[in-house]
Amino acid sequence: MKTILAGCMIALGLLASAQAAEPSAILLNGTVVTPERVIENGWVAVQNGKITAVAAQKPNIVGAREIISKDYIFPGFVDLHNHPLYAMFPKWVPNQKFPNRYQWRNHPGYHKIIQQPEDILVQKYFCDMDAYGELMALMGGTTSITGLFEPADTPKVEPCVVGLARNLDWASGFYGTAVGQERIGNVLGIWPSDQKLSAQTLSDFKAGKLDFIGVHLGEGKRSDQVNASEFAELEKAGLLTNKTGIIHGVALGDAEFTKMAAAGTALIWSPRSNFELYSDTADVPGALKRRVSVALAPDWSPTGSMNMLGEINYAARVIEKNFGGDISNKQLFEMATSTPARIAKIDDKVGSIKAGLYADLFMLSSKNDDPYDALTVAKPEDITLVMVNGVPLFGTLEAFTKLGMSTSETVAICKLERALNAAQLPEGGLTALADRLYGALAGQNIVLGNLVSC
Numbered sequence: 001m002k003t004i005l006a007g008c009m010i011a012l013g014l015l016a017s018a019q020a021a022e023p024s025a026i027l028l029n030g031t032v033v034t035p036e037r038v039i040e041n042g043w044v045a046v047q048n049g050k051i052t053a054v055a056a057q058k059p060n061i062v063g064a065r066e067i068i069s070k071d072y073i074f075p076g077f078v079d080l081h082n083h084p085l086y087a088m089f090p091k092w093v094p095n096q097k098f099p100n101r102y103q104w105r106n107h108p109g110y111h112k113i114i115q116q117p118e119d120i121l122v123q124k125y126f127c128d129m130d131a132y133g134e135l136m137a138l139m140g141g142t143t144s145i146t147g148l149f150e151p152a153d154t155p156k157v158e159p160c161v162v163g164l165a166r167n168l169d170w171a172s173g174f175y176g177t178a179v180g181q182e183r184i185g186n187v188l189g190i191w192p193s194d195q196k197l198s199a200q201t202l203s204d205f206k207a208g209k210l211d212f213i214g215v216h217l218g219e220g221k222r223s224d225q226v227n228a229s230e231f232a233e234l235e236k237a238g239l240l241t242n243k244t245g246i247i248h249g250v251a252l253g254d255a256e257f258t259k260m261a262a263a264g265t266a267l268i269w270s271p272r273s274n275f276e277l278y279s280d281t282a283d284v285p286g287a288l289k290r291r292v293s294v295a296l297a298p299d300w301s302p303t304g305s306m307n308m309l310g311e312i313n314y315a316a317r318v319i320e321k322n323f324g325g326d327i328s329n330k331q332l333f334e335m336a337t338s339t340p341a342r343i344a345k346i347d348d349k350v351g352s353i354k355a356g357l358y359a360d361l362f363m364l365s366s367k368n369d370d371p372y373d374a375l376t377v378a379k380p381e382d383i384t385l386v387m388v389n390g391v392p393l394f395g396t397l398e399a400f401t402k403l404g405m406s407t408s409e410t411v412a413i414c415k416l417e418r419a420l421n422a423a424q425l426p427e428g429g430l431t432a433l434a435d436r437l438y439g440a441l442a443g444q445n446i447v448l449g450n451l452v453s454c
Contacts, residue, residue, distance in 0.1 A: 025064035026390065026403060030071040030363060033371045035338060035352045044073055046359040049390040054355055065403050069363065071384055072371045074333075075352050076143025076360035077308035078340040080168075080214055081247050081268045081297035083147045084133025085122060088437050089114050090449040092302040097279045100220030100227050101189075101248075104277055114302060117444040127160035128436050131426045132451070134164040135394075139380060139413065139452050140307025143360035143388045144168050144341075144350055146214065147186055147300075163424045166350075166360070166388060173389060174349055183211040184344055190217055190233040205243070211345040212243050214268060218251035220278050227251035231259075240265055245295065245343055249282045250274055257283075257290035266293040266343040269335070272314045273304035281318065285326045295340035296332065306453055308336050309378055316376035329372035359390035363399075380452040381414040393421045414454035 025047045032042035034054055045053035045061055053059045092114055098104045105115075122129060130148060137145050144166040148157065159179055162171045168184045175181040185201035188194040194216075195202060204210050217234055220227045228251055234240055242264025246252070249267050252260075260267065267287050274281035287294055298304045298311040305311035312332060319327045341351025350360045363385040368374035385395035392403050400408050400419040408419035409429045426433050438448045 025061050026359075027059065027061060027064045027066045028073055028361075028363065028385075029058070029066065029068040030073045031371060032073045032353055033075070033333075035354065038371055042073075044353060044359075044361070046387070046390045049359055051353065051355050051357050051359050051361075054353055067363075067385070067399055067402050069365075069384070071363040071365050072374060073353060073361060073363050074141065074371070074375075075337045076350065076362055076386070076388065077141050077336045078168075078295075078344070078346075078351050079137060079142045079145045079147075079297050079308055079336075080245060080295050080340045080344060081147060081270060081299055082133070082137070082145050083149070083300040084137065084145060085126070085129045085148065086114065086118060086300045086302055087133035087136045087306075088129055088441065088449055089118075089302050090447055094277070098220060098277055099224040101216070101277070102226065103220075113446060117441070117446055120444070121440050125437065125440050127158060127426060128433050128440075130161055130167075131164060131433055132437060134167075135420075135430070136301065136451055137165050137307045138386050138388075138394050139383065140309035141362040141364070141383055141386060142308045143362070143386065144172070144346075146184060146344075149186060149188070160426070164388070164393060168344065168346070172346075174346070183209070184346075185210050185213045187213055187215040187239075190215060190230050190237060190239070195237070206238070210243070212245065212343065213239070214245045214247045215239060216247045217249060218246065218256075219248035219274075220250060221280060222251045222253070224251065231256050235259075243345070247297075248274065248299075249287075250278060250280055252282065252287075254286055254290065257287050257292050260287070260292045261290045266295060268295045268297050268340075268343075269315070270297050270299035270304055270311070271318045272311060273299035275318075276303040281322070284319075285323050288327070288331075293339055293343055294335055295343055296335040297340070301449060306450070309375070309380070309383070310453065312336060312375050313377065329370070329376050333372045333375055358388075360388050362386045363395070379414065380454065381416045381418075391421065391424070393424055395419055413452055 028044040032039040039056050043055050043058050045059045146168045148167050148170050157170050161167045166172045169182050171179045172182055187198040205213050217230045218227050240263045245266040245268045247268045269282050269284055271281040305314055338351045341347040350358050365382050365384050366374035385399045386393050392405055397419050407422040409422045411418050422429055441448050
């Protein structure tokens with residue numbers, strides 16, 4: 001069977017029928033990007049879901065499966081702002097720019113081709129929609145993601161959110177296997193109507209049950225009075241804290257950044273979606289000057305990047321064109337890995353290549369001599385392996401073979417064959433998943449959005 005998912009043909013099929021076995025021990029060789037240094041021809045040892053060693057010399061682990069490469073080995077991206085249930089929709093290009101997010105959320109075109117269909121389809125296809133969003137993230141090196149808001153008028157989020165990328169707000173795996181034990185939450189906005197939708201999250205936060213919340217705020221033009229008034233509402237609500245991340249913050253300036261730095265409040269930056277909707281983005285150099293922690297995130301695929309790799313590409317261009325190159329590519333890398341992990345209080349678990357952390361990482365093939373520069377120009381087909389909790393989920397057929405992954409579903413990413421871990425995929429694999437979503441969207445006269453961009 002063949003399905004159009006990426007602006008190019010994707011051929012799908014099962015390589016084998018045996019149950020996929022998780023390797024008991026893995027040794028990865030390549031250029032290892034650690035917090036302290038870059039280790040050329042280094043090694044990462046993985047056992048029982050954790051990184052057990054990071055070394056310049058090969059660790060002695062009897063019976064370990066090995067990948068020997070010239071690839072870069074990066075920590076998986078930590079995405080603190082996404083809406084994965086919307087990943088199945090094609091790009092939305094409105095015929096205007098908006099002063100604030102409330103304007104486009106009430107736009108008839110948006111309601112017709114995105115919000116109304118989402119409201120209808122999420123009732124039946126929640127699991128498929130989530131899986132599609134997580135696969136889109138994984139194919140760009142993201143191993144942890146947030147933003148899976150509970151669907152209105154449906155039961156609690158289902159166990160299907162377990163597996164694939166870590167859902168940091170519903171099923172990270174850090175606190176057992178049950179869904180809904182997390183210490184990270186999301187708040188749609190600061191106004192009473194949005195706070196009502198996020199009432200349980202706010203209640204849990206004020207009761208000390210959450211370590212971090214992301215709050216949409218100041219999303220739109222700086223001259224807009226609605227945006228300008230939101231920061232004061234955040235203060236009034238008692239949410240200017242060291243456990244808060246302001247999502248977007250396009251309208252914020254030096255006065256707000258000064259207060260954020262004093263409180264330890266972070267900024268979560270989504271440049272592509274900002275420019276698509278408002279022709280502007282957050283003053284990231286200004287925030288960094290005031291020592292505000294800044295994380296990068298794609299927002300969502302309809303107006304943002306498909307995943308973190310795409311957003312790094314885009315952000316690098318914004319830094320060069322709009323910020324005068326004041327932010328280094330190493331800083332940009334940290335905005336997608338160690339910084340969001342630290343902001344969300346999970347840097348003792350993910351966000352770096354370090355012994356003792358979970359084995360959430362990806363490998364990237366590149367001819368670029370600098371790892372951070374390599375990320376800013378990387379393409380989807382450059383990713384050769386993505387691993388979460390020590391389990392290979394996506395990669396080259398060669399990597400899957402070396403790691404003993406006996407069951408894979410093949411997918412042609414930008415004309416190159418890649419493998420998906422069939423044991424972690426929804427019922428019927430990606431083939432059936434794409435068919436179900438394609439049919440569901442066709443019933444709404446909408447085409448299934450691309451899974452990757454070539």
